[in-house]
Amino acid sequence: MRLNMGPSHPAMHGTIRMVIDLDGETLVNLDVQPGYLHRGFEKSCERGTWAQVFPYADRLNYVSPMLNNVGWALAVEKLLEIEVPERCQYYRVILGELARISDHFTCNGASAMELGAFTPFLWLLKVRDWVWDILERETGARMTHSFGRIGGMAAPPTATFKDDVLRVIPEVHKVVKETEIMLLRNRIFLDRMQGVGVLTKEQALSYGVTGPMARSTGIPYDVRKDHPYLVYDRFDFDVPVGEDGDNWDRFMVRLEEIRQSVRIIEQAIEQMPDDGPINVDDPRIVFPEKSDVYTTIEATIAHFKLVMEGLRTPKGEVYSFTEGGNGELGFHIVSDGSGTPYRVRVRPPCWYNLAAAREMLLGGMIADIIPTFGSVNMIGGECDR
């Protein structure tokens, strides 16, 4: 029997369609068809300034927009050959790890919910809301922050930033523990997760799979560890890996990564200076203070140039990559020396992860599509761009 699932189906994550050939309840063939959420991200970047890409980048993996913001900022900064002040690097790390925690909360919570365990989902999202409260206080928005800036951040940390983060950390630990108690010895959950949706190490490598999905197969690749950026080389943290590459391993890797993110945050908070600049000191890259713009010609011109023509990057191209929520998030950008990107290519981790989904699902049961596809964690905004 041939069955169409999606693109608008209550159990599908995001807008995606699957054409399924069934023999009884077994999947004999499968065609995964992404593309329903294509919004022309890369093309859109080619009009407007480098800085105007931030709102678009927010909407890539919209579950952890801060990671995309920082990823984009780092790419353009690499082109400009500048480095943001240390305080900003720590700030970016902490905000980014908070975003990663909320990303994994969402993915694992939804996985449990789809197998009938609604409670952990609500618990995890309760704490995610508290994490988002911090992000909202810092950036003004819960989800699409548009908070990154080339050469810094839109605003310095608020006075209560460190306290706020430290206050939410016990809650994160607590909810992870509660989730474990609730799920890890639940027979139904174990049966649906263990040995289901297996991805082998070889498959993961051949598809270019990265992130928690690759790590669940035993590949210890983490951009933060292998190609440290910002100040990640200053932190002591582990890269959790699985063995079997099944749903269970992916679930457990994400759960452990939440703990590791908390470790990073704790160290970063300790090391982060309390004062000092957040933005690079160059009015040709970062907007001067408004009070200067209104009273001095130099700042007026800098402001005018940044708004009307955008900051200018040197001619050339760079590939800059960071560890996003789902794996290696890369920006390959080409500059013709003007204030507008000439070409932007995104390496969305989901795109490669999704490519492996067919092999993971084939031969399985139709009901397993839901937890397996859930643990692939395809995010349409990022996958389809």
Next chain:
Amino acid sequence: MPKFTLDGKEISFEAGETVMEAAWREGIEIPHYCWHPGLSVAANCRMCLVHVESGRQMAMPQLAFDEAKGEYVPTTKPKLQPACQLAAAEDMVVSSTNDEVKTAQASVQEFLLLNHPVDCPICDQAGECKLQDYYYEHQGTLKRKLTEPVHKPKGVRFGPTIVYDAERCIMCTRCIRVCDEVAKDHVLDMRERGNKNEIILAPGRELDHKYTLMTEHVCPVGALTSQDFRFKARVWFLKSAQGVCTGCATGCNTHVDYDPRNGKIYRLRPRDNAEVNQFWMCDDGMMTYARHDTDRLLMPTVGRGEERVPVGEDEALDLATEKLNAVEASKLAVVLSAQHTTEDNLALAKLAAALGAERLYLAALGGWEGDDILRSEDRNPNRAGATQAVGGATLKSVPDLLTDVQSGAVQGVLALGWATAEKLEELAPLVALDGVVSLTSHVGALPAVASVTIPVADTFEVDGSFVNAKGLTQAFPPTLSPPADIEPAWKTISDLAGKLGKDLGFKDLQGLRQGLVDAAEAAQ
């Protein structure tokens, strides 16, 4: 040719050329304010300072801050030289980008902005201002001066066309030199020194010669603004197309700046062409764009005076056909236009030939003063092109036409364009004729006496060419689309020919242009 090296690149030069000129010819811009390729060298802005790294080094004493000692100590730095005044020499090695030069450029730029007012938001130059560009490229620091800037006169009326703002002025003297050297009229000069410096008018004079807008054109900052363009548009909304001035037979090359959002032309700027206008245009030429959207004919009309009524395109063409058919070919006058493109005139000449009408006239504008700078004696951009269109045959004038009408030799008229030197009263004899068909972009005396008028596109809306007084053919693309249902005259003429049952032998512009080549060959 001898060569010198600029920033590692070999540049050839002719004897007597400066480093700046040679680089400029190669398409390399050494930052500058006061230098202009069409003007003499002033070397006063100091933005083009370069370091001659070859030869004996000249050193300048200076005080530099010594971090270790914590005080200023006497030292030397290389003496930099203005590229605009530095004669290029064989094997000279010049740097316009080394640290010494970069420091100098940043310092000069910072100096020029010392007392500059915070005017960008209200300044017409913003967006095409060299102070802005060079700030971003060469300075990039915030203000260090904490005191109130020096204030100078603002909004000074220099004449009917130009307003001066002394606070924005960087005293490059380009405007003074353009008056002296292009307009040959020493009407501007500067007074005082230091930060009291300002540009002034000669006593008892206004800036009122025929090239005043060139002062605004050469001004690298927003100190001189044109009364006409002032506060009308922001330049970043404007797009630019290439054009040829319709002001006179010189055919100066122009940039036509228009706003694509509303299809309005805001200004012309001279486009450099060493063969025609070098870098300049006259004021009247600069203002020819204003004609584009004033007094346009947008609907075909039938009837004269009080009885004139708008009609549809087809109806107008049918009526024109009827009226032209009623006239014997030998008594039909075909009037070409020295204001229309060669293509339009050629189409009309072809129609005349197809109809067998041999009475050809040329309507042209008069009332114009030439000079020995740029302005031609002839106010019409395309008299030569119209003549080419008829294969060099003699074209009679409008007064001849009036005589022929009065003598009864002409009983019908098919006229192109609105432009005649003659006023409405003088054209009165034409009112006696029933069949006077006018194809025109604007209203005017000639359309006013016509019994049928059909609108056509104007110069800014067509792909065409002019032949200037020197016989140089200059093609230009359309800047804008014509208004709804209006086509270039050659197309309308072709439609009219269809109605008259004549085949003009071309289907599109390319075919028509082939006819132009043939006509030119026939003329030789």
